[in-house]
Amino acid sequence: ETGVTQSPTHLIKTRGQQVTLRCSSQSGHNTVSWYQQALGQGPQFIFQYYREEENGRGNFPPRFSGLQFPNYSSELNVNALELDDSALYLCASSSGTPASSGANVLTFGAGSRLTVL
Amino acid sequence: SQKIEQNSEALNIQEGKTATLTCNYTNYSPAYLQWYRQDPGRGPVFLLLIRENEKEKRKERLKVTFDTTLKQSLFHITASQPADSATYLCARAPDPSGNTPLVFGKGTRLSVIA
Numbered sequence: 001e002t003g004v005t006q007s008p009t010h011l012i013k014t015r016g017q018q019v020t021l022r023c024s025s026q027s028g029h030n031t032v033s034w035y036q037q038a039l040g041q042g043p044q045f046i047f048q049y050y051r052e053e054e055n056g057r058g059n060f061p062p063r064f065s066g067l068q069f070p071n072y073s074s075e076l077n078v079n080a081l082e083l084d085d086s087a088l089y090l091c092a093s094s095s096g097t098p099a100s101s102g103a104n105v106l107t108f109g110a111g112s113r114l115t116v117l
Numbered sequence: 118s119q120k121i122e123q124n125s126e127a128l129n130i131q132e133g134k135t136a137t138l139t140c141n142y143t144n145y146s147p148a149y150l151q152w153y154r155q156d157p158g159r160g161p162v163f164l165l166l167i168r169e170n171e172k173e174k175r176k177e178r179l180k181v182t183f184d185t186t187l188k189q190s191l192f193h194i195t196a197s198q199p200a201d202s203a204t205y206l207c208a209r210a211p212d213p214s215g216n217t218p219l220v221f222g223k224g225t226r227l228s229v230i231a
Contacts (some may be wrong), residue, residue, distance in 0.1 A: 004160070033218050040126075040222035042206055043161065056218055089158050100151035102210030103168075106162030106219060 004109035006091050012115045013081050021076040021112045023091030031055075032074040032095075034066060035090040035105065043090055049074055052098070056113060078114075086116045120144075121209050123222040130197055131230055138225045140191040140207035146185045147209035151219065152192050155204045164205075165192075166223075197229045 005024045012017050025032050031050045032060055035043035045058035048067035065078040072093070092106035120143040124198045130136050138192040140150065143193045147167050153161035155197045167183045167190065182192040194201050 012209075018181055035221075040223075042123075042223040045218050045220065046183070050220050058218075088158075091180065092160070102151075103166065105151070105163045106153075106161075108162070110158075110160050113158075 001045050004091055004093050004107050005079075006089075006109035006112050008112055010113045010115075011108065012117060015081055015083060015117050017081050017116075018077065018079045019113075019114060020090075023074045023075065023093075023109060024078070025072045025093030026041045026107045029093035029107065030049075030072055031094045031104070032068055032072065033092045033094070034074070035092065036060075037088045037090055037111070039087075046076070078091050081116045083116050086114060088113050096103060121180045121207060121220055121222045123205075123207060123225045125225045126223070127226045127228070129228045129230060130199075132198060134197055136183075136194040136197050136201070136227055136229070138205050138207075138227065140190040140192065140222055142188050142190075142192060142209055149210060150181070150190045151208045153208065153221075154204045155224065161206055163231065169212055194227075199231050202227055202229050215220055 003012045004026050007022045020035050020075040024086040037043045047057040048055050052068045067075045068074045088111040090111045092108045094104040094106050122141045124139050124162045140200045147213045152164045155161040167181045182191045204224040206221050206224045208221045
């Protein structure tokens with residue numbers, strides 16, 4: 001059983017650029033959630049995808065967008081990068097339905113470390 | 118808004134002692150609380166889940182309690198070891214229907230000193 005894999009592991013961008021981060025969910029998991037974690041902070045929820053539809057969004061602007069594919073892998077896109085977007089971006093997959101989210105255990109990837117200069 | 122807070126940013130303890138980490142929440146009690154461990158530069162790893170009707174949950178040297186009166190969960194590591202040094206995160210589902218994702222606290226960084 002493979003876990004959650006994310007790519008790239010590290011990347012450096014400049015302000016105004018666009019970035020795409022990728023995530024392969026754990027086998028058997030149908031829900032993918034994305035979190036942003038700044039240094040010294042807890043993970044902040046960006047959005048969640050269930051069966052290829054966005055199912056819940058945190059307090060992030062529209063320039064943060066995503067996709068989920070039929071194989072349940074996912075992408076996070078960020079346009080017009082700002083310095084404050086520098087963070088560790090975590091992808092997590094889970095099974096079950098969003099209605100039972102409190103009981104759904106998240107399996108996280110190792111994250112993509114984004115630095116915006 | 119629903120909040121979840123971990124009071125201590127950092128906790129240092131001697132090897133062999135019991136580490137106790139605190140997680141407090143506001144407003145309504147979530148149906149579930151979860152605890153995760155995160156090592157530097159890695160994603161969080163699930164440790165334990167406790168339901169609101171459970172007072173206590175154990176897994177090897179780990180114990181979690183859930184007090185809906187105090188709106189608090191305690192996370193204990195007994196006979197702590199240097200390998201237990203990590204950041205520990207608690208998480209809750211903020212919506213009564215459960216149809217919203219997990220919200221995490223800032224975490225407590227535990228250092229176990231040999």
